[in-house]
Amino acid sequence: MGNHVFANYGEVVAMLLFGIGFTNLLLQKNMIKKIIGLNIMDTAVYLFLAEKGYIEGHLAPIVVNGDLNPETYINPIPSGLVLTGIVVSVSVTALMLSLTIRLYRRYHTLDLDEITTRLKKEGR
Amino acid sequence: MEFVLNFPCFSILLAMFAAIISSVLKGRGAKILNTFVVSLVGLMSLAVLIFTVRTGECYVYVMGHFPAPLGNELRFGALEAGMALFFAVIMLLSLNGGRRKIKLEIAENKEHLYYVMVNLLLSSLLALVYTNDLFTAYVFVEINTISACGLIMITEHGRCIEAAMRYMIMSLLGSGLFLIGICILYDLTGHLLMSYIHTSIEAIVEAGTYSVPLLVTIALIVVGLAIKSALFPFHAWLPDAYGYSTVSSAAMLSSLVSKGYIFLLIKLMYRVIGFPIFANSKVIDVLFVFGIAGMIMGSLSAIRENDIRRMISYSSVAQIGYIYMGFGLGTMAGMVASIFHILSHAATKSLLFVSAVGLTDVSGNHKDFEQLTGAAYRNKAAGVAFTVGALSMVGIPAFSGFVSKLLFAQAAMDQHEKMLPALIVLAVSSVLNVIYFMKTVIRIYTPVQTGYPSVRAKENKLFVVTLICFIVLNVLLGMCSQPITEWIVQGLNVFA
Numbered sequence: 084m085g086n087h088v089f090a091n092y093g094e095v096v097a098m099l100l101f102g103i104g105f106t107n108l109l110l111q112k113n114m115i116k117k118i119i120g121l122n123i124m125d126t127a128v129y130l131f132l133a134e135k136g137y138i139e140g141h142l143a144p145i146v147v148n149g150d151l152n153p154e155t156y157i158n159p160i161p162s163g164l165v166l167t168g169i170v171v172s173v174s175v176t177a178l179m180l181s182l183t184i185r186l187y188r189r190y191h192t193l194d195l196d197e198i199t200t201r202l203k204k205e206g207r
Numbered sequence: 208m209e210f211v212l213n214f215p216c217f218s219i220l221l222a223m224f225a226a227i228i229s230s231v232l233k234g235r236g237a238k239i240l241n242t243f244v245v246s247l248v249g250l251m252s253l254a255v256l257i258f259t260v261r262t263g264e265c266y267v268y269v270m271g272h273f274p275a276p277l278g279n280e281l282r283f284g285a286l287e288a289g290m291a292l293f294f295a296v297i298m299l300l301s302l303n304g305g306r307r308k309i310k311l312e313i314a315e316n317k318e319h320l321y322y323v324m325v326n327l328l329l330s331s332l333l334a335l336v337y338t339n340d341l342f343t344a345y346v347f348v349e350i351n352t353i354s355a356c357g358l359i360m361i362t363e364h365g366r367c368i369e370a371a372m373r374y375m376i377m378s379l380l381g382s383g384l385f386l387i388g389i390c391i392l393y394d395l396t397g398h399l400l401m402s403y404i405h406t407s408i409e410a411i412v413e414a415g416t417y418s419v420p421l422l423v424t425i426a427l428i429v430v431g432l433a434i435k436s437a438l439f440p441f442h443a444w445l446p447d448a449y450g451y452s453t454v455s456s457a458a459m460l461s462s463l464v465s466k467g468y469i470f471l472l473i474k475l476m477y478r479v480i481g482f483p484i485f486a487n488s489k490v491i492d493v494l495f496v497f498g499i500a501g502m503i504m505g506s507l508s509a510i511r512e513n514d515i516r517r518m519i520s521y522s523s524v525a526q527i528g529y530i531y532m533g534f535g536l537g538t539m540a541g542m543v544a545s546i547f548h549i550l551s552h553a554a555t556k557s558l559l560f561v562s563a564v565g566l567t568d569v570s571g572n573h574k575d576f577e578q579l580t581g582a583a584y585r586n587k588a589a590g591v592a593f594t595v596g597a598l599s600m601v602g603i604p605a606f607s608g609f610v611s612k613l614l615f616a617q618a619a620m621d622q623h624e625k626m627l628p629a630l631i632v633l634a635v636s637s638v639l640n641v642i643y644f645m646k647t648v649i650r651i652y653t654p655v656q657t658g659y660p661s662v663r664a665k666e667n668k669l670f671v672v673t674l675i676c677f678i679v680l681n682v683l684l685g686m687c688s689q690p691i692t693e694w695i696v697q698g699l700n701v702f703a
Contacts (some may be wrong), residue, residue, distance in 0.1 A: 091607045
């Protein structure tokens with residue numbers, strides 16, 4: 084068990100970060116901190132993917148000298164997935180931030196629970 | 208290759224390009240384009256449905272020039288084509304039912320943006336239905352989330368923005384779990400195409416290795432999609448999002464968005480994990496327990512609610528519980544019942560939302576029951592439609608809800624361990640449904656003198672026609688259940 088954890092420390096760190104991000108997104112009251120949690124969570128997934136795609140001693144998957152031997156390069160698919168994932172997470176973060184700005188302008192607070200109680204009090 | 212096999216790919220691209228073009232159109236142009244695109248997608252799906260039902264086979268459509276293990280694929284049979292057709296029909300009807308409200312509640316310079324979101328939603332739903340690639344599914348899940356968020360917050364009401372924020376937070380938690388799940392799955396199997404993953408998983412299970420990671424992966428993916436489709440403990444965002452957004456959004460969110468995720472989950476169960484392996488894992492019991500908990504708790508919350516839109520929203524929680532309970536039975540019959548309930552719930556819930564708005568309109572826009580007293584006399588069409596929806600939800604024969612309850616009960620009979628809880632909860636939940644829906648129906652048919660003006664059917668023809676279409680759809684699902692269940696069984700047989 085200990086051996087495995089040590090050998091795959093990158094994946095272990097990625098999972099820990101995922102947990103940290105997930106709990107932050109779920110439990111923080113402050114919306115900016117929630118968004119930070121979201122980004123930690125997504126980045127942890129990219130770390131996991133990069134760690135999985137990397138093969139010790141192999142090169143980046145760019146063909147230079149006509150060398151088409153797959154033994155030379157690392158697995159390119161996880162890198163592609165990371166790129167796609169980054170695009171998705173950027174757009175989601177932008178959307179969350181714009182929602183936060185909307186709410187802050189209207190209620191002058193970043194605390195989502197306080198906004199909810201205030202809305203309930205208004206009764207609309 | 209038959210030309211008709213291109214249609215699924217065309218319909219996804221068509222909806223996506225319509226979304227791009229709509230962003231530079233005026234509100235009216237965007238509306239016409241959207242209506243055209245949704246109808247065209249419906250017609251194309253109908254053609255694919257007829258073709259696939261006739262041949263009874265499943266087709267793989269290769270996107271791009273890379274052959275199978277590397278490239279991206281669409282895969283469709285009778286079930287997928289039928290779902291796409293159904294989604295297009297419900298979307299068109301919900302939009303038509305809420306057309307006047309869209310004009311009223313959305314600022315004029317933002318109206319075309321609403322149709323951008325609707326087109327994006329359609330394209331992502333179609334992609335979720337047709338795709339055979341896990342990572343593509345993830346990307347379209349996110350597009351679906353973003354466009355649904357846009358649909359909720361478009362009215363710029365404070366309550367809507369708060370609901371959109373809560374919806375985004377829960378959805379992102381769900382998609383985070385889903386993403387890490389498919390990453391581990393990719394790590395285990397080395398494939399992203401669903402059929403190839405399935406082959407690898409079968410090999411893994413046969414060899415008996417990696418049983419814990421596989422179980423964790425299944426759990427992560429299922430929990431992620433369950434959060435996104437608002438299974439019981441994760442439903443906190445739902446009543447606000449459905450209750451305060453504009454009516455077309457509420458109808459589409461409850462009947463399409465959550466169903467898109469559930470359809471993806473069915474696909475994962477059958478095509479990726481493989482149904483026997485999924486049914487043997489403990490995850491299925493968890494789904495069963497949360498499903499029956501949702502059936503009871505959703506109905507109880509609906510009884511306590513004093514706002515007609517929020518009451519219908521809580522009833523959605525209960526109906527999602529039914530669907531997950533069907534999955535939890537772990538049999539083919541349970542799955543057929545769940546898929547039928549997806550159709551019947553989508554048809555009924557959008558009908559209820561649209562007709563409820565007709566009722567609140569003639570009650571001075573109040574949504575509480577006291578003001579709604581006698582509303583069915585002031586708007587007769589909406590009253591009749593709401594009654595039909597309520598009867599269908601309760602499970603009166605001749606309407607669609609009855610058939611799905613019957614199918615659930617039959618499916619439960621075959622499953623000895625889960626028979627008793629399933630049947631008891633089905634009965635209790637039906638009684639609870641009767642309490643809150645019949646309470647509402649009696650309330651709106653109580654004659655009372657109020658100052659609110661009544662609406663004649665002639666004044667709003669589109670609304671009345673939409674309601675009639677909804678009622679016909681509901682009765683059709685209820686009366687012609689035999690061919691529909693046969694279609695579902697045929698589709699499921701070639702699904703994996």
